[in-house]
Amino acid sequence: MSDHLFRLMERHQKLDDALRRLQGRRWPDPLEIARLKKLKLAIKDRLARFAARSRPSRA
Secondary structure (H helix, E strand, O other), X not given: OOHHHHHHHHHHHHHHHHHHHHHOOOOOOHHHHXXXXXXXXXXXXXXXXXXXXXXXXXX
8 A cells, every 4th residue: 555545545534533523513503514524525536537547457
């Protein structure tokens, strides 16, 4: 596994943890929740592109 892929996966997990903590609060900030979800989705998209590039093509 490449270092870049590992860092992306680690960042995705940290955002997920932060999102869970924020949503568990009594008065969660909806703008912060939206910001974290957007970042998490962007990283997920980058991971998907990385996975698509590393798959061997079927010709």
